[in-house]
Amino acid sequence: MDTLPLDARLQAAAELIRAGWHADIGSDHATLPIWLLKSGRADRVIVVEKTTGPLEVARRAVTQAGLSGRTELRLGDGLEPLLTHELESVSLTGMGARTMLGILERGRAAGRVPAVLVVQPNDGAGLLRSWARTHGYRLVAERMVSGFWRYPVLRLERCGGPDTEHDPAYDGLPEAAALWYGPHLLRQVHPLLVQELRAQLSRLEPLERHARPQLLTDLATVRSALAWLKQAAPQEPDGAEPRQ
Ligand SMILES: C[S@@+](CC[C@H](N)C(=O)[O-])C[C@H]1O[C@@H](n2cnc3c(N)ncnc32)[C@H](O)[C@@H]1O
Structure with a gap:
C-alpha cells in the first residue's frame, strides 16, 4: 500500500475501524x-475540524493523496456537521x-x-468507559500503545438489547479498576497496562500519608487492579505479549 505508516496510536485506532462511511x-x-x-478500511470519509487552519492542512493532505473524490471536509464543532443518521x-x-x-x-x-465510536483519549479513558456504560454502548475492544504517554484505544458499539447498561466486558472484574484501566486490557494482562499501574503506584504511594480523599480513591483503584492481575497472572513477566 502506497501510504505513510501511521504512528502506533493512530495505527491502533485504524485497526478498530471498518466502515462504509466513517x-x-x-x-x-x-x-x-x-x-x-x-x-x-473505509470506503468514504468525512473529515471534521472546528478551525479553518487544520481543515486546510487536511484538505491539502487529501488532495495530495488523490482522495478528494471519496472525502468530504466539513468545518464545525464535533458531531454537529454530520446529519442525523448519516453514518454509522x-x-x-x-x-x-x-x-x-x-x-x-x-x-x-x-x-x-x-452506533460505533473509536476513541483514543490522551487522558481519562475511565470517563469515556463510564459514559459508554450509562449511554447504551458496549466496550467491544481495547488496545494500548506507547507514545508520548501510554494510550488506550477503545471501540464502543451501541447495544440494541433490552439491558443496555449491562456490558459483559466488566463481568467478574473489580468495578472501579475495570472502568478506569480497561476490562479487556486487564484480562489481556497487557504489559503496558502493568507498567502504567506500577508507575501510578510509585507516584501515589509516597503521597498516601498526607492524602486528599480523591488520591486515596485513585490509590485504592490502582491496588485493586494490581491485586486482580496478581491472582489472574501470578507469574506474568513485564515484557510479555498481551494475552488474546
Ligand atoms: C491534537 S489534534 C489531534 C489530531 C488527530 N486527531 C490526531 O490524533 O493526531 C486535536 C484536533 O482536534 C480539533 N478539535 C478539538 N475540538 C474539536 C471539536 N469540538 N470539533 C472538531 N474538532 C475539534 C482541533 O482543532 C485539533 O486539530
Whole structure:
C-alpha cells in the first residue's frame, strides 16, 4: 500500500475501524482518514475540524493523496456537521477525554452519536468507559500503545438489547479498576497496562500519608487492579505479549 505508516496510536485506532462511511472528528492532518481510505478500511470519509487552519492542512493532505473524490471536509464543532443518521462510525483521537465527552454530549442532545465510536483519549479513558456504560454502548475492544504517554484505544458499539447498561466486558472484574484501566486490557494482562499501574503506584504511594480523599480513591483503584492481575497472572513477566 502506497501510504505513510501511521504512528502506533493512530495505527491502533485504524485497526478498530471498518466502515462504509466513517467520520474522523478533530482530524487535523487527516492522516487517519487518508490511511483508512488507502487501506480499504473505509470506503468514504468525512473529515471534521472546528478551525479553518487544520481543515486546510487536511484538505491539502487529501488532495495530495488523490482522495478528494471519496472525502468530504466539513468545518464545525464535533458531531454537529454530520446529519442525523448519516453514518454509522466515527473516530475521535488525540484529545482529552473531557473534550470528547463534550462532543458526545452535544451530539447526543442532537441525536447525532453514531452506533460505533473509536476513541483514543490522551487522558481519562475511565470517563469515556463510564459514559459508554450509562449511554447504551458496549466496550467491544481495547488496545494500548506507547507514545508520548501510554494510550488506550477503545471501540464502543451501541447495544440494541433490552439491558443496555449491562456490558459483559466488566463481568467478574473489580468495578472501579475495570472502568478506569480497561476490562479487556486487564484480562489481556497487557504489559503496558502493568507498567502504567506500577508507575501510578510509585507516584501515589509516597503521597498516601498526607492524602486528599480523591488520591486515596485513585490509590485504592490502582491496588485493586494490581491485586486482580496478581491472582489472574501470578507469574506474568513485564515484557510479555498481551494475552488474546
Ligand atoms: C491534537 S489534534 C489531534 C489530531 C488527530 N486527531 C490526531 O490524533 O493526531 C486535536 C484536533 O482536534 C480539533 N478539535 C478539538 N475540538 C474539536 C471539536 N469540538 N470539533 C472538531 N474538532 C475539534 C482541533 O482543532 C485539533 O486539530
